[in-house]
Amino acid sequence: MASLIRRQNQQHQKRVQKQWSLLDFEIGKPLGKGKFGRVYLARELKSKFIVALKVIFKEQIEKYKLHHQLKREMEIQTNLRHPNVLRLYGWFHDDDRIYLILEYAHGGELYRQLRKTGHLGERQAATYIASLTQALAYCHEKDVIHRDIKPENLLLDHEGRLKIADFGWSVQSRSKRHTMCGTLDYLAPEMVENKAHDYAVDNWSLGVLCYEFLFGVPPFEAESQTDTFRRIMKVDLSFPSTLHVSSEAKNLISRLLVKDSSKRLLLQKIMEHPWIIKNADPSGTCSKSNP
Ligand SMILES: CCc1cccc(CC)c1NC(=O)n1cc2c(c1)/C(=N\C(=O)c1ccc(N3CCN(C)CC3)cc1)N=N2
Numbered sequence: 092m093a094s095l096i097r098r099q100n101q102q103h104q105k106r107v108q109k110q111w112s113l114l115d116f117e118i119g120k121p122l123g124k125g126k127f128g129r130v131y132l133a134r135e136l137k138s139k140f141i142v143a144l145k146v147i148f149k150e151q152i153e154k155y156k157l158h159h160q161l162k163r164e165m166e167i168q169t170n171l172r173h174p175n176v177l178r179l180y181g182w183f184h185d186d187d188r189i190y191l192i193l194e195y196a197h198g199g200e201l202y203r204q205l206r207k208t209g210h211l212g213e214r215q216a217a218t219y220i221a222s223l224t225q226a227l228a229y230c231h232e233k234d235v236i237h238r239d240i241k242p243e244n245l246l247l248d249h250e251g252r253l254k255i256a257d258f259g260w261s262v263q264s265r266s267k268r269h270t271m272c273g274t275l276d277y278l279a280p281e282m283v284e285n286k287a288h289d290y291a292v293d294n295w296s297l298g299v300l301c302y303e304f305l306f307g308v309p310p311f312e313a314e315s316q317t318d319t320f321r322r323i324m325k326v327d328l329s330f331p332s333t334l335h336v337s338s339e340a341k342n343l344i345s346r347l348l349v350k351d352s353s354k355r356l357l358l359q360k361i362m363e364h365p366w367i368i369k370n371a372d373p374s375g376t377c378s379k380s381n382p
Pocket residue numbers: 122123124125126128129130143145193194195196197198199200243244245246256257
């Protein structure tokens with residue numbers, strides 16, 4: 092009898108995730124900082140595995156009443172396994188901080204690359220849009236809507252592969268959502284209007300991102316938030332007359348930035364779009380050899 096109980100206990104121990112603590116890690120250089128905390132390079136001492144340790148201050152979470160949102164982000168991201176979704180391996184906390192053990196993305200934030208180069212070539216842009224589309228299709232399959240797809244939340248790994256990070260605004264959704272979130276530029280009309288919304292908000296954001304990758308600025312940028320709001324509601328979309336963006340690219344953008352969410356191009360159809368077929372690198376890395 093005792094051996095049976097011991098065996099069951101051992102099995103239970105295996106199932107319970109290891110209780111991590113700061114003592115398990117050697118902390119390296121700071122990688123970046125956000126509103127609620129910082130992220131550091133770190134190495135797990137036993138396995139020598141390199142991770143990114145995101146430190147979030149509990150008082151900030153309490154101050155902005157984001158406890159349930161952070162909890163939801165952690166539950167969602169822990170269960171997502173996709174090459175274009177940043178892994179959350181685990182977490183732990185001490186008196187005043189919460190620590191997220193995240194996959195390390197060696198290439199840093201995509202928006203820095205975008206700011207440096209101004210805009211991306213069509214191959215690079217199509218490769219990132221294809222990666223994002225596949226990651227979103229996977230998330231939507233698991234009833235997760237990200238709702239905050241923007242360059243600041245996209246990272247690059249050591250091979251230049253895109254990784255969606257920061258599921259802070261994502262939701263596990265079976266029904267329409269009503270929560271307002273994110274900066275205006277990337278928000279779909281139904282979100283900006285604080286109307287019920289569903290998965291298609293991520294399809295809209297893909298259109299905004301594709302435009303920004305190719306033209307270097309988001310499509311509805313304006314002096315004030317009110318003007319951005321107006322431009323989104325009117326879908327006031329225009330393309331700068333430039334030679335480096337093909338008409339297929341403009342066609343894809345126009346089929347995503349559609350006010351009626353039921354008429355936006357479906358994720359599966361994005362993967363079959365001529366511009367994606369012609370320009371996206373299936374490996375997702377768009378290696379330097381063919382920019
Ligand atoms: C607290 C930070 C934060 C706040 C809000 C949202 C997010 C998601 C993007 C984050 N970041 C986050 O969670 N992160 C999770 C992460 C992560 C950030 C990360 N890497 C980097 O931040 C990074 C930055 C610069 C870098 N170098 C820049 C200079 N180059 C010459 C060499 C490469 C290399 C890596 N890896 N996992």
